[in-house]
Amino acid sequence: MFLIDSNIIIYSYSNQYEYLRSLFFKESVFVSEITRVEVLGYHKLTNEEESYFQDIFNFIPIISPSPKIFDTSISIRKAYNLKLADSIIAATALVHNLSIYTRNISDFEKTAPISCVNPII
Numbered sequence: 001m002f003l004i005d006s007n008i009i010i011y012s013y014s015n016q017y018e019y020l021r022s023l024f025f026k027e028s029v030f031v032s033e034i035t036r037v038e039v040l041g042y043h044k045l046t047n048e049e050e051s052y053f054q055d056i057f058n059f060i061p062i063i064s065p066s067p068k069i070f071d072t073s074i075s076i077r078k079a080y081n082l083k084l085a086d087s088i089i090a091a092t093a094l095v096h097n098l099s100i101y102t103r104n105i106s107d108f109e110k111t112a113p114i115s116c117v118n119p120i121i
Helices: 006-012 014-024 033-040 047-059 067-081 084-095
Strands: 002-006 030-032 099-101
Touching: 002 006, 002 084, 006 014, 006 047, 014 030, 030 033, 030 084, 033 047, 033 084, 067 084, 084 099
Parallel strands: 002 030, 002 099
Antiparallel strands: none
């Protein structure tokens, strides 16, 4: 079971990384609501990009932050000085016992026991 980080979704749009799209069809894949905000909230998205990303978010189950996720995020942010979005994504993974699929392993590596995987070949 794993949580897909924003950068994996963004890279999947490129033909060079189209193999990442296969991750979206696994039964045990999720995204954080924060990831949806990060990706769709980018102000320079083209209509085509927005449509592609929206299709992904309509397909993959989205986990919304709960009070437990926010409380865990506060602890993570205090302990590891992570950015707000990363601390919420890390907390989501911890609370739901998920690995994080990300290209930015260094963003989360200090937040053990979260397992991180870089699926980019």
